[in-house]
Amino acid sequence: MFDPTTLLNASAFMGAALAIGFGAIGAALGEGYTAGIANEALSNKPESSGDVIKNMLVGQAISESAAIFSLVVAIVLLFSRPSTVVTITSWAAIGAGLSMGLSAIGSGVGSGMPAGTACMGIVRQPGNSSKIITTMLIGSAVCQTPAIFGMVIAFLLLFIDFSHVPLYPGWAAMLGAGLATGLAAIGSGVGNGFTSGEAVSGIARQPETTTETTRVMLIGLSVGQSTAIYGFLVSLLLLFYGFEENTNLSSSMRLLGAGLSSGFGGIGPGIGLGLASAYAVRWVARRREEVGNLVRTMLVGMAVTESTAIYALIVSLLLIVVF
Amino acid sequence: MEISGPDFIKGMAFLGAGIAMGLGAIGPGVGEGFAAGKACEAIGKNPNEAGLLTRTMLVGQAVSESTGIYSLVVALLLLFVV
Amino acid sequence: MEDITKIPQITLNLFGLNVVLNTETIIMTWIVMASLILFAYLATRRISFSPNPFQVVAELIVNAFYGLTKDALDEEMARKYFPLICSLFMFLLLSNWLGIIPILHEPTKDLNTPLGLGIMGFFIAHYSGIKAKGFKKYAKEYCEPIFVMMPLNIIGELAKVISISFRLFGNIMGGAIIILVVSHLVYSLVLPPFMICFFGLFIGTIQAFVFTMLTLVYISVQVK
Numbered sequence: 001m002f003d004p005t006t007l008l009n010a011s012a013f014m015g016a017a018l019a020i021g022f023g024a025i026g027a028a029l030g031e032g033y034t035a036g037i038a039n040e041a042l043s044n045k046p047e048s049s050g051d052v053i054k055n056m057l058v059g060q061a062i063s064e065s066a067a068i069f070s071l072v073v074a075i076v077l078l079f080s081r082p083s084t085v086v087t088i089t090s091w092a093a094i095g096a097g098l099s100m101g102l103s104a105i106g107s108g109v110g111s112g113m114p115a116g117t118a119c120m121g122i123v124r125q126p127g128n129s130s131k132i133i134t135t136m137l138i139g140s141a142v143c144q145t146p147a148i149f150g151m152v153i154a155f156l157l158l159f160i161d162f163s164h165v166p167l168y169p170g171w172a173a174m175l176g177a178g179l180a181t182g183l184a185a186i187g188s189g190v191g192n193g194f195t196s197g198e199a200v201s202g203i204a205r206q207p208e209t210t211t212e213t214t215r216v217m218l219i220g221l222s223v224g225q226s227t228a229i230y231g232f233l234v235s236l237l238l239l240f241y242g243f244e245e246n247t248n249l250s251s252s253m254r255l256l257g258a259g260l261s262s263g264f265g266g267i268g269p270g271i272g273l274g275l276a277s278a279y280a281v282r283w284v285a286r287r288r289e290e291v292g293n294l295v296r297t298m299l300v301g302m303a304v305t306e307s308t309a310i311y312a313l314i315v316s317l318l319l320i321v322v323f
Numbered sequence: 324m325e326i327s328g329p330d331f332i333k334g335m336a337f338l339g340a341g342i343a344m345g346l347g348a349i350g351p352g353v354g355e356g357f358a359a360g361k362a363c364e365a366i367g368k369n370p371n372e373a374g375l376l377t378r379t380m381l382v383g384q385a386v387s388e389s390t391g392i393y394s395l396v397v398a399l400l401l402l403f404v405v
Numbered sequence: 406m407e408d409i410t411k412i413p414q415i416t417l418n419l420f421g422l423n424v425v426l427n428t429e430t431i432i433m434t435w436i437v438m439a440s441l442i443l444f445a446y447l448a449t450r451r452i453s454f455s456p457n458p459f460q461v462v463a464e465l466i467v468n469a470f471y472g473l474t475k476d477a478l479d480e481e482m483a484r485k486y487f488p489l490i491c492s493l494f495m496f497l498l499l500s501n502w503l504g505i506i507p508i509l510h511e512p513t514k515d516l517n518t519p520l521g522l523g524i525m526g527f528f529i530a531h532y533s534g535i536k537a538k539g540f541k542k543y544a545k546e547y548c549e550p551i552f553v554m555m556p557l558n559i560i561g562e563l564a565k566v567i568s569i570s571f572r573l574f575g576n577i578m579g580g581a582i583i584i585l586v587v588s589h590l591v592y593s594l595v596l597p598p599f600m601i602c603f604f605g606l607f608i609g610t611i612q613a614f615v616f617t618m619l620t621l622v623y624i625s626v627q628v629k
Contacts, residue, residue, distance in 0.1 A: 072587060141603075142611060145572070148579035155582050183345075187352070215473070219622055222615045226568040227352075232575055233567060249326045249334035257341025261398075264345030272356020279360030283367025290370045291476070294363050297377055299626065301359025303561055304384045308348035308355075308391040310560055315344040315398050319337060323402070 004085045011090035015097025016077040019154070022101030022182075023070025023108075026189070030063040030112020037116030041123040048126060052119050055133060059115020062140040066104040066111070066147040066189075073100040073154045086163045091171040095178030096157035099235070102182030103150025103228075106189020106270070110143040113197035121204025128207040135203050135214060139196025142221045146185030146192070146228040153181045153235045166245035172252035173243060176259025177235040180316070184231025184266025188224060191274020195220045198278040202285025209288040216284045216295060220277025223302050227266035227273070227309045234262040234316045241320060258319040265312025272305045340401040347394025354387040412515065430515040437499050437512060441492075467491060473618070477625040486624060489529070493522070494617040501577055501609030505601055511609075513577045516570075519616075523570035526620040527562070534627030543627075569619050576612045580604030 002010075038056040042049055077093060118136035122129050157174060165173070199217035203210050238255060246252075280298035284291055326334075362380035366373050417424045448459035456464070470491045475483040497513065504511040512518050535543050547558045584604060588597045 069583065072583070072590070075590065076586065138611065141607060142615075145576055148583075149575045152575055152579040152582060155586065191356075212476075215618065218611075218615050218618060222569070222572060222619055225572060226564065229568045229571045229575070230564070232571055248330045250330050250337055251334075253334035254337035254341075257337045257339070259341070260338070261341035261345040264342070265348035268349030268352025269356070270352070272352040272354065272359070275353070275356040276359035276363065280363035283364055287367050287370070290367060293366055293370055293373055295622070296626070297366055297373070297380070298359065298363050299622070300377065301355070301362055301380060301384070303558075304381065304388075305352060305355040305359055306561065306564070307388065307557055308351045308394075310557065310564060311391065311395045312344045312348045313564075314560075315340060315395070315402070318402060319341060323337070 004087050004089065007087060007090040008081065008085050008093065012077045012081075012093040015093040015095075016074040018094070018097035019070045019077065019101040020067075020074040022098075023067050023074075023104035026105035026108025026110075027063050027067035028108070030108045030110065030115075030193070031060040033109070033112045034059050034063065034115040034119065038119040041120045045123045048123055051122055051126070051129065055122055055136075056115065056119050058133075059112070059118060059136060059140060062137070062144070063108050063111040063115065065144055066107040069147055069151045070100050070104045073097070073151065073158075076158060080158075082159070082161065084161055084163050086167075088162050088165055088167050088170045088174065091174040092157040092162055095174040095176075096154040098175070098178035099150045099157065099182045100147075100154040102179070103185030103189070104147050106186035107144050107147035107192075108189070110146075110189040110191070110193025110196070110274075111140040113193035114139040114143070114200045117197045117201040117204070121201055125204050125207070128204060131207050131210050132200060132204050135200050135210070135217070136196070138214065139192075139199055139217060139221070142218070143189060143192040143196055145225055146188040149228055149232045150181050150185050153177060153232070153239075156239060160239070166243065168245065168247045169243055169252040169255050172255035172259075173238045173241075176255045176257075177238040179256075179259040179263045180231045180234040180238065181228070181263075182231075183260075183263030184270070185228045187267035187270020188226075188228035188274075189270070191224045191270045191272070191277075192221050194271075194274040194278040195224060195281055198282045199285070202282055206285050206288075209285050212288050212291050213281060213285045216291065216298075217277075217281050219295065220273075220281055220298065220302075223299070224270065224273040224277055226306060227270040230309055230313045231262045231266045234258060234313065234320070237317075237320055254319045254323050258316040261312045261319070262316040265309050265316075269306055269309035273302050276301045276305060336401045336405055340398040343394050343401065344398040347391055347398075351387050351391035355384040358383045358387065427515055427517065429510060430512050430518065433503060433510055433512040434500075434518070436509065437496060437503060440499060441495060466495065470494060470617075474621060477621050478628065482628060486533075486621075490617055490621050493526075493620060494613055497522075497573070497613035497616055498610060501613055502605060504577075504581060504609075505605045511577050511581065513573060514581050516574050519570040519573040519577075520566075522573075522616070523566045526569070526623065527566045530620070530623045530627045531562075533624055537628045565623060569616055573612050573616050576608055580608055 034056055038052050042052055082089060114136045118132050121132045195217055199213055202213050276298055280294050284294050358380055362376050365376045412427055413429045414425050414427050444459060448463035471487055474487045474490050478486060500511055500513045503509045547555050584600050587600060
């Protein structure tokens with residue numbers, strides 16, 4: 001139809017648009033939420049405006065980092081061209097844009113929640129500020145991990161030479177890889193946000209429980225990222241599994257289906273895992289002596305919640321490996 | 324891509340299996356997670372009843388799982404049977 | 406920039422099998438091992454009540470992790486598993502920090518290192534579980550709460566290994582990639598040191614801690 005270089009330019013521009021377009025959503029939502037809660041906190045106690053605004057800006061900066069990753073990917077897509085250009089490189093460019101853009105949505109929203117609750121906590125208990133801010137920073141930073149997974153897939157798609165991969169079904173593999181990590185990271189990011197938000201407000205109320213609450217928060221955050229990791233795994237498989245040339249529609253559609261299955265399948269369980277660990281963290285802060293019981297229940301509940309994500313992973317693996 | 328009749332059907336079946344399981348996993352995920360969270364809250368309020376509360380949580384999650392299982396069945400039907 | 410993902414390897418032919426060694430990862434792991442052994446020697450050379458700096462740091466780490474281990478397991482089991490947990494944390498911490506030094510690379514950037522540690526944690530947890538509870542009770546736990554959940558529970562256990570390994574790998578490799586790409590874009594002015602601090606030190610520490618804590622939690626879930 002068109003020669004490979006024209007196609008690459010066209011799709012790279014489209015990929016850059018998708019990357020920054022989707023990527024801007026999450027960070028804006030999260031930062032807006034932070035600003036809103038900060039305002040509510042200030043309405044209770046206007047004299048602490050200096051501290052609250054400083055904290056709000058720091059929290060918003062961490063939320064922004066996901067959007068900055070998207071901007072970096074978009075700029076690389078706009079200006080950098082690989083040395084060997086074949087038609088499949090265009091599909092890789094679109095996949096990269098989707099991967100980075102979609103995954104930044106969840107992390108942006110998620111990192112905004114602990115920042116908001118931190119502002120509220122600083123106003124209510126100004127004596128515990130340092131602990132509140134530390135926990136907020138740790139929680140927000142770990143919330144960025146799903147966006148980091150999306151960025152790794154985007155860079156792999158941009159910088160690896162895929163000229164040895166056949167165009168059919170390779171095009172669907174590139175697109176599917178971008179969708180799998182991108183979509184799955186949305187749920188994990190938002191879920192992690194719930195957990196960190198509750199951890200920060202729990203520590204604001206009961207600072208003597210900081211060690212246990214932080215520990216359970218980190219466990220909850222990490223297990224909550226499992227769905228993003230399954231999407232990451234499926235993306236890596238789609239990129240590096242050697243597919244043979246096959247011009248049938250079904251062969252391409254199965255790879256696209258695999259990407260969509262793990263991608264969408266990570267959204268719901270990600271949010272659910274976040275809800276489970278959020279409530280667990282809230283009650284660890286209130287009743288530190290029940291930590292063992294709460295962590296066990298949380299892990300059991302999270303294991304069952306993850307089951308639909310595992311079904312989606314199995315369907316993806318079936319589509320990639322068996323068919 | 325050359326597209327023939329049966330090949331088109333198979334292609335759409337694969338795509339459909341992916342979409343079915345993918346979208347079908349969203350609901351049970353959020354619902355079961357919320358149930359697990361509320362169970363942790365209940366145990367925090369009343370740790371002596373941990374056994375009863377965990378059992379109730381698992382029963383509720385199993386019911387919530389049912390639509391996820393329907394999606395899995397349809398996906399497997401699309402993959403293996405149709 | 407296109408050789409981000411190229412891994413230096415050598416292929417040997419031993420006893421008729423092709424053995425592939427990732428030379429850079431192995432050398433970096435040896436550097437980490439040598440540094441840890443040197444640190445341990447310097448810290449314990451003359452244990453006294455007015456300690457040298459190495460002993461202070463060592464006591465800090467040992468106390469913190471012994472407290473965490475005792476919280477998760479009981480006293481005598483904590484004594485048994487504590488050296489594993491503490492060395493795991495120290496190894497991961499130094500590995501993740503190694504990337505800050507200019508010529509060196511993190512050994513955890515290669516998927517083999519986190520995956521190896523994850524599989525090791527998996528076998529230790531399940532072996533301890535079987536030893537503590539006996540094989541029948543261990544096998545029965547897979548059938549909870551309903552018998553049909555068994556395949557799902559088994560897959561869930563395998564998924565745990567994948568999730569902790571890939572989490573560590575994704576974070577460290579992602580950090581390395583973004584530092585490389587952004588440094589290339591801004592011609593290595595001003596911005597890179599801040600990113601190296603954030604990705605290398607901060608996220609490296611958190612991920613080392615998370616990996617260790619999750620291994621400890623998995624062991625304690627199996628053993629109790």
